Amino acid sequence: MDFTAHFPGHGQPEELRLLEPIGKITSLQAPHRIADAILRDSLVAADGKPFRSANVKQESDYGRRLREASAANATALFELCPTALLFGMWDSTGPKGGLGAKIERALVSEIVGINAVLGVKTSSRIDPLGIQLKAGPLYRAEAAPGWTPDPEQAVKEKGKPMKLGSDGRPSEANHGNVTPTISGDSGVTIDYAEQTIVLSLPALRRLRFPVNGRSDAGVDAAARTVLAALGLCAATLTDDAGLDLRSRCLLWPTEPLRWELLGKPGEIESDLTLDADAAVTLFQEAVAEAQKLGLPWLTKPLQLAPSPALVKLVVKSQQLAQSQGTKEA
Numbered sequence: 001m002d003f004t005a006h007f008p009g010h011g012q013p014e015e016l017r018l019l020e021p022i023g024k025i026t027s028l029q030a031p032h033r034i035a036d037a038i039l040r041d042s043l044v045a046a047d048g049k050p051f052r053s054a055n056v057k058q059e060s061d062y063g064r065r066l067r068e069a070s071a072a073n074a075t076a077l078f079e080l081c082p083t084a085l086l087f088g089m090w091d092s093t094g095p096k097g098g099l100g101a102k103i104e105r106a107l108v109s110e111i112v113g114i115n116a117v118l119g120v121k122t123s124s125r126i127d128p129l130g131i132q133l134k135a136g137p138l139y140r141a142e143a144a145p146g147w148t149p150d151p152e153q154a155v156k157e158k159g160k161p162m163k164l165g166s167d168g169r170p171s172e173a174n175h176g177n178v179t180p181t182i183s184g185d186s187g188v189t190i191d192y193a194e195q196t197i198v199l200s201l202p203a204l205r206r207l208r209f210p211v212n213g214r215s216d217a218g219v220d221a222a223a224r225t226v227l228a229a230l231g232l233c234a235a236t237l238t239d240d241a242g243l244d245l246r247s248r249c250l251l252w253p254t255e256p257l258r259w260e261l262l263g264k265p266g267e268i269e270s271d272l273t274l275d276a277d278a279a280v281t282l283f284q285e286a287v288a289e290a291q292k293l294g295l296p297w298l299t300k301p302l303q304l305a306p307s308p309a310l311v312k313l314v315v316k317s318q319q320l321a322q323s324q325g326t327k328e329a
Helices: 014-019 061-067 075-080 082-087 201-205 217-241 276-292 308-324
Strands: 003-006 024-026 042-044 107-114 121-125 178-183 192-199 243-246 249-251 258-262 268-273 302-306
Touching (some): 075 082, 075 217, 082 217, 107 217, 192 217, 217 276, 302 308
Parallel strands (some): 003 302
Antiparallel strands (some): 003 024, 042 302, 107 192, 121 178, 258 268
């Protein structure tokens, strides 16, 4: 299930090796899932056809089916990218523009810090070499390491040696001390954190899954069961992998992940826990039942390859980043 776009690198011409660190991008990594421009501007690896195209005669069968996708006709999305039905999507850059399929998110997870207190941040650098400001200026140089303190060896502009950076300070080459500073409003300290995950069954009930042009309540229920099981699986496996959100922000649960099925307002119909193995088994059983009813399901990711135009764009961007010494957003 789902999509994978593979950016070639190993064994390619030198300029294409810039793509190697990118590797594979899946529809879970792409910001707009199956509707993302990365996948839209790729080719189906099996036959080389454009995955999506403004010209319906040129695009792949998958792209043509996605043109007709909607909440009332979500069968193609169920087969090709069920996570888009769970996490939401808007096919706003596809052939239909703003009229493309719009699916609301059915699974939401929030982590809230309780009794948060704003902190301060300190920054400094103590240079083991003890290089001082007055040891400069530094000049640009053709030879490694790209700078020199000798103006005679510097790159010249109109006969004058070019300083490194704006003023040739050693810090332009990342050498020297950085004066310790304290900045406010940087990070927070909390007593504890609370995670709330909501799987909206009403959102799933808005979806319909016709098969061969015919709708059936039992088929709809089977597809929704798969999506609900997929949501439980996603949340449980994420929790099982650990909540290491970023540097110095590792959360450790004090109790197992617990699910509450809400019925009538103010009432909890059931309260249950689900470990990773049970979640995976539940999902697999739901998929098997859906397939028995004729619902299509990809057992392997559909492989895409970036179009030549997209490859050229990425390579040019990587080359610019290398020449500037930084990556632009």
